[in-house]
Amino acid sequence: MQLQSVLDKHPRSEDQLIEILLEYQATKDNHCISQEEILLISKHLNITESKVCSVISFYSFFSFVPRGKYVIQLCKDIPCFLNNSGNILKVLENLLGITVGETTPNRLFTLELTSCLGCCDKPPAMRIDGKTYTNLNPDKIKVIISEYSGKQL
Secondary structure, three states, rough: OOOHHHHHHOOOOOOHHHHHHHHHHHHHOOOOOOOOHHHHHHHOOOOOOOHHHHHHHHHOOOOOOOOOOEEEEOOHHHHHHHOOOOHHHHHHEEEEEEOOOEEEEOOOOOEEOOOOOOOOOOOOOEEOOOEEEOOOOHHHHHHHHHHHOOOOO
């Protein structure tokens, strides 16, 4: 989907910024917003580029850099940490062959840490492509990653 078609669907109001970013970024294979796109959005909404950039940098679901098809966000907050999210991170890194902040060579997965996912009663938790997974353990991680990759692990 072209950025202009997303912009045309939204009023020229600053309160539309997050909706525009969410809608447009979801259409992109690399899940990121470029500098050129930031400029077009800022002109459409009549706000500064720095305002657009500040929103993109504040929320973990937006990105300036290309990401994989599936963005894995592992919770790094206290309840998850106390319930072995560090071990889950090691399992993910070993399965994917990447570390936090990296994308697999086939551009299928990007691995990130994130703030609380709101699942403190079922830690550890992670989110992939907007879907949240809880009560994680190494076996559950292998099944989840297999479902996304289409490969038995």
